[in-house]
Amino acid sequence: MALFINPTFWVITVAVYLLLLVRFPGSLTFRFGLLNLIALYLLLGWETTFSALGFVCLVWVAINLITALKTKQISNSSSLVLFVFFGILLLSFLLHKLNLGNTEFPTQMKQIAPWFPAEFLLPFFATLSFSYIFVRCIDLSRSCIWENTQLVDPISLVGYLTPFYMLIAGPVNIYKEHVNINNKNADPIPPASTIMIINEITTGLFYKFVLAEGIRIYFYGLGGNILVTEWSDSTILIIYVFFDFAGYSKIARGLGLLYGIPTPINFNAPFLATSITEFFVRWHMSMGQFVLHNLFTPIQLVLVRKLGVRWAAPASIISMVISFGFVGLWHRLSWTWLLWGVVMGIIMAAEKFTQTFLISQKWGLPEYAKTTITSLARVYVYSIITLTIYFVSSEVFPV
Amino acid sequence: MSEENSNNKTDLNFWETTLLFTLILIKLTLVAAMTTKNAVEFVYAGF
Numbered sequence: 125m126a127l128f129i130n131p132t133f134w135v136i137t138v139a140v141y142l143l144l145l146v147r148f149p150g151s152l153t154f155r156f157g158l159l160n161l162i163a164l165y166l167l168l169g170w171e172t173t174f175s176a177l178g179f180v181c182l183v184w185v186a187i188n189l190i191t192a193l194k195t196k197q198i199s200n201s202s203s204l205v206l207f208v209f210f211g212i213l214l215l216s217f218l219l220h221k222l223n224l225g226n227t228e229f230p231t232q233m234k235q236i237a238p239w240f241p242a243e244f245l246l247p248f249f250a251t252l253s254f255s256y257i258f259v260r261c262i263d264l265s266r267s268c269i270w271e272n273t274q275l276v277d278p279i280s281l282v283g284y285l286t287p288f289y290m291l292i293a294g295p296v297n298i299y300k301e302h303v304n305i306n307n308k309n310a311d312p313i314p315p316a317s318t319i320m321i322i323n324e325i326t327t328g329l330f331y332k333f334v335l336a337e338g339i340r341i342y343f344y345g346l347g348g349n350i351l352v353t354e355w356s357d358s359t360i361l362i363i364y365v366f367f368d369f370a371g372y373s374k375i376a377r378g379l380g381l382l383y384g385i386p387t388p389i390n391f392n393a394p395f396l397a398t399s400i401t402e403f404f405v406r407w408h409m410s411m412g413q414f415v416l417h418n419l420f421t422p423i424q425l426v427l428v429r430k431l432g433v434r435w436a437a438p439a440s441i442i443s444m445v446i447s448f449g450f451v452g453l454w455h456r457l458s459w460t461w462l463l464w465g466v467v468m469g470i471i472m473a474a475e476k477f478t479q480t481f482l483i484s485q486k487w488g489l490p491e492y493a494k495t496t497i498t499s500l501a502r503v504y505v506y507s508i509i510t511l512t513i514y515f516v517s518s519e520v521f522p523v
Numbered sequence: 524m525s526e527e528n529s530n531n532k533t534d535l536n537f538w539e540t541t542l543l544f545t546l547i548l549i550k551l552t553l554v555a556a557m558t559t560k561n562a563v564e565f566v567y568a569g570f
Contacts, residue, residue: 129558314534316540319535319540319543319547320543322547323546326546326554329550329551329554334554
């Protein structure tokens with residue numbers, strides 16, 4: 125989907141910004157949700173837009189039903205609806221991640237189950253980047269069902285689940301932050317801030333179309349694709365992906381700031397990290413926060429409650445491995461990506477224990493040694509990242 | 524200065540404004556030059 129090089133996209137972004145400045149009645153989430161629907165219609169057509177609205181309405185009804193049953197303490201029915209809801213959500217996610225669009229699957233399904241709209245669903249999920257909608261749905265469900273956060277109306281929910289300027293690759297925005305904007309005074313952005321934000325957006329465009337594409341053209345030619353056949357290719361790939369993804373994230377973040385819609389920061393100089401753990405705190409930060417709140421912490425809590433505090437350390441390792449296993453599978457449903465996630469989880473668990481051990485030994489170092497170790501640690505992080513990306517790259521950039 | 528603070532800055536002097544506009548213009552010119560030659564969408568699209 126060529127969104128950011130589509131002039132219509134930029135005309136729409138400006139129109140949405142100007143229309144949000146006009147104080148029409150209704151909350152900010154509702155006004156943005158409505159404008160977002162119009163933007164989706166102009167960019168993707170009525171079929172995708174109404175289907176997205178239909179999907180959001182189903183999510184809204186399911187969450188309302190679960191919370192209502194939970195309030196009335198009808199736990200069996202509540203659990204059943206919860207089970208069906210998460211089942212459908214997970215099946216949709218699996219259908220999207222299996223990359224069946226270019227296979228015989230839609231034709232086969234037409235013969236086996238003519239009622240199943242595979243031919244429509246596969247491109248629909250791909251157009252909306254369903255991987256991000258899936259994680260947003262989990263964050264939304266956790267907030268509304270278990271933390272009693274207010275569930276907004278379906279139009280506002282479209283603005284949270286399928287924001288048009290975050291369609292390509294997130295970031296993973298947080299539901300609570302999205303709802304909270306209605307409780308804040310929406311003061312107009314000062315002109316100086318507007319210029320700074322435009323600077324941020326243009327930096328994002330520069331990252332992607334000048335730096336990332338410049339690297340690709342330099343190494344692989346004008347129409348060439350990135351091919352990872354040797355170790356050295358993965359060192360180029362990781363820098364390319366950084367400028368590509370960080371560039372996109374800067375554009376999305378900038379537009380979010382203009383609209384007053386919470387759009388998390390996604391990158392913070394990841395190559396300055398001195399451990400793999402720190403790397404993932406700085407790389408795709410919104411995903412890291414999602415994993416921490418929705419997977420790592422709940423799994424760790426459940427394990428510690430079941431096994432006891434004495435088993436906190438193994439519980440932490442297991443939680444880390446499961447969480448990063450999910451991150452691997454979230455990228456692609458394959459054994460390679462699962463292994464990638466598990467290896468990352470193990471490395472991070474090992475780093476945590478090494479750090480704890482060194483602190484317990486009161487390991488002190490002179491200043492010059494600290495500087496040397498910091499430099500070596502950055503080399504270690506870069507090496508591990510390039511080494512691991514080598515194994516999964518063939519699935520992102522097939523040879 | 525963090526990204527959050529820099530975007531919340533409420534005042535810019537003449538030179539800061541000129542510098543930012545120049546930077547924006549240079550970046551946009553380079554982006555336009557690259558996109559007319561070879562337009563490729565984001566790699567992360569599709570995840």
